[in-house]
């Protein structure tokens with residue numbers, strides 16, 4: 001039995017990895033992912049300059065769920081490019097993901113040019129969906145701006161590129177966004193980022209400090225929204241754009257459902273934060289047990305094959 005999967009021209013021994021933002025801000029955290037059963041890692045979303053992020057407390061866990069308003073704390077693009085250069089030198093046969101964004105369109109072009117001109121030629125994820133930067137809307141909800149950013153980026157950018165999307169809740173939005181994404185030679189689409197601007201109350205008070213307590217929701221409560229988004233893009237995007245499914249994964253069954261909806265890779269956020277990198281061994285075991293039960297020997301046996309009828 002194998003869990004091998006491909007994203008574009010890169011192949012991976014497993015179909016599970018971290019979600020950007022979780023366990024991936026420092027070289028030590030990235031190393032722990034490399035040493036775990038994770039397929040690979042994606043870095044914390046990097047900006048041109050290092051950022052401290054929003055005031056603390058900015059992450060709160062409730063059951064198998066979380067709310068965060070981290071505010072894009074990161075070490076800056078140069079730190080992650082240097083880390084990637086070192087990891088690529090020590091792991092020449094492995095592919096990694098670099099996540100990037102910026103707060104204005106011109107700055108997005110600057111950071112993409114910076115990556116383009118660097119020695120890093122691996123996978124890049126452009127985060128169009130951070131819900132927590134004070135005063136900045138999520139780009140992925142602005143279809144025109146998204147198209148303009150992709151136009152500008154693909155005029156020069158020639159390494160494998162994916163976009164991280166926010167969740168959509170209307171079928172016409174799936175249609176509109178898929179129509180835009182299908183215009184570009186994207187390697188993959190990652191659905192979903194946290195469900196933005198939820199409010200979690202405990203003891204009659206908000207649970208995180210920034211933005212009057214509003215923050216991105218993650219964990220088990222977002223699984224059904226994540227699956228719907230994965231399925232919506234899998235059925236609308238051209239077949240050479242892979243789907244990475246993110247949201248609500250706490251068990252092998254959840255991974256199986258993301259794959260059934262069409263994901264080629266599944267990312268783990270809240271549950272990784274709660275359980276640590278050892279979670280990948282557990283998820284792998286649980287997924288393999290399900291595959292064994294069905295008689296599946298590879299994820300291609302069931303990827304995308306969600307049944308239309310019960």
Ligand code: RRO
Nearest residue numbers: 069070071072130132194216
């Ligand atoms: O750092 C954050 O506040 C953050 C980001 Br960039 C993101 O993409 N998603 C999220 O839930 N938090």
